[in-house]
Amino acid sequence: MNLQPTHRRQDLPVRLGNHGYRFDGDFAVLEADLHIPPHCSGSDFGLELWACSSPHAGGSVLGTKVAEVALELPTPIAPHLHRVEARTAASIPSGDRDHAMVLMLVSGGDARRVHDFANYGRLQHFASPSLDGAVGYGVEGDQLVLRAEAVSNPRSEGNSSGTLCLELWALAEPYAGGVPSGHRLGGAELGSVWGQHRLPSIERRAPFTPPVPGRWHLALLLREWTLAQGYVTRDYRNFDVVYDQADPERAAASVAAAAPAVVAPAAGPRPVEKLRLIKPAPEAAAAAVAEPASSEPRASVAESAEVAVAAEVPVAVAAEIPVAAPAPAAGKPAPLSLQRASIEELSKLPGVSLKVAKEIVKGRPYASLDALLQVRGIGEKTLRRIKSLLTL
Numbered sequence: 001m002n003l004q005p006t007h008r009r010q011d012l013p014v015r016l017g018n019h020g021y022r023f024d025g026d027f028a029v030l031e032a033d034l035h036i037p038p039h040c041s042g043s044d045f046g047l048e049l050w051a052c053s054s055p056h057a058g059g060s061v062l063g064t065k066v067a068e069v070a071l072e073l074p075t076p077i078a079p080h081l082h083r084v085e086a087r088t089a090a091s092i093p094s095g096d097r098d099h100a101m102v103l104m105l106v107s108g109g110d111a112r113r114v115h116d117f118a119n120y121g122r123l124q125h126f127a128s129p130s131l132d133g134a135v136g137y138g139v140e141g142d143q144l145v146l147r148a149e150a151v152s153n154p155r156s157e158g159n160s161s162g163t164l165c166l167e168l169w170a171l172a173e174p175y176a177g178g179v180p181s182g183h184r185l186g187g188a189e190l191g192s193v194w195g196q197h198r199l200p201s202i203e204r205r206a207p208f209t210p211p212v213p214g215r216w217h218l219a220l221l222l223r224e225w226t227l228a229q230g231y232v233t234r235d236y237r238n239f240d241v242v243y244d245q246a247d248p249e250r251a252a253a254s255v256a257a258a259a260p261a262v263v264a265p266a267a268g269p270r271p272v273e274k275l276r277l278i279k280p281a282p283e284a285a286a287a288a289v290a291e292p293a294s295s296e297p298r299a300s301v302a303e304s305a306e307v308a309v310a311a312e313v314p315v316a317v318a319a320e321i322p323v324a325a326p327a328p329a330a331g332k333p334a335p336l337s338l339q340r341a342s343i344e345e346l347s348k349l350p351g352v353s354l355k356v357a358k359e360i361v362k363g364r365p366y367a368s369l370d371a372l373l374q375v376r377g378i379g380e381k382t383l384r385r386i387k388s389l390l391t392l
Contacts, residue, residue, distance in 0.1 A: 012037035014037070016035075017035055019031060023090060026089065029085065029087045047106075067088050069088050102118070103117065104117040146166045146188055146205075152198035161194075168219075177236070180219075183216070217239075218241060220237045335388075
């Protein structure tokens with residue numbers, strides 16, 4: 001007798017049937033038919049849409065999770081086809097490149113298990129505002145100067161971007177997309193840019209906030225305000241330099257140890273600390289060649305080169321720069337970010353109640369601090385009292 005092995009019903013997999021995705025502004029719509037075997041159910045299933053550098057071939061997925069939808073599968077007695085169509089917020093990948101899109105059916109939460117996946121043959125390009133040409137920065141006293149040759153919006157004509165913002169970040173590792181984790185040194189709003197238009201010759205000033213002592217990688221981020229997720233990164237450039245922030249206490253101790261003990265120092269202001277920009281290796285500096293930007297509006301982001309390197313950063317930025325970055329006065333709190341402060345933090349400002357703080361948050365984003373006069377409950381007197389305690 002020739003016995004044929006059969007699968008146990010608990011071993012039968014849930015599989016993807018017909019499937020697809022589409023984007024609706026800052027949201028993604030995921031569609032799929034799920035083939036569910038008998039007596040199989042679960043509330044820890046989910047659909048995930050990923051943007052990868054190459055098609056997925058199994059194992060760990062490498063890329064950006066663009067969207068995910070939690071599923072609760074029914075418990076069929078017989079094999080069952082379950083239709084899913086869901087709209088959810090999309091996390092558009094940063095940078096200007098094509099992506100291989102992958103739809104995955106997963107379960108398990110922390111004990112993640114991939115039940116099925118599907119690669120899409122057509123590469124996906126996300127039309128997002130981008131940096132054009134050379135970028136750079138400078139520090140002048142307590143001011144940060146941010147420069148960009150241009151910012152363009154490749155979306156369809158009439159499709160305006162959200163409020164755009166340039167931000168300089170100090171990070172433990174070179175930036176590779178997603179939510180930045182580090183120290184925001186400063187940022188300046190650029191306003192909105194209409195589709196098929198560009199904003200040329202950008203130079204903005206902003207208050208400079210030094211990072212904590214350490215060695216940091218610097219990146220210039222172009223961020224856009226969205227209704228779904230607030231500010232998100234649309235494009236970025238990493239600088240081929242390492243930013244060295246000295247520890248003021250250690251520096252003072254070293255000076256005290258080397259100074260003659262007999263002579264008392266004269267009273268006066270503390271000397272300005274130096275922040276050193278360490279020059280890149282010769283081969284990295286040789287690769288830093290600026291690419292000229294076209295004077296014509298760019299029809300598509302796909303026409304520009306991949307932006308994973310900082311080749312367009314002027315080499316002159318890598319020189320040692322004495323930076324006047326005095327620490328804030330003792331007992332004086334750092335200014336609150338008008339765009340990011342929580343309701344609780346805003347309600348602690350003089351003359352601002354919890355109700356007014358909620359109105360401030362509802363009115364974001366703001367083009368300037370003076371725009372607070374449009375918030376119900378804030379008059380000129382209150383604005384004068386809190387203006388020095390806020391920053392954009």
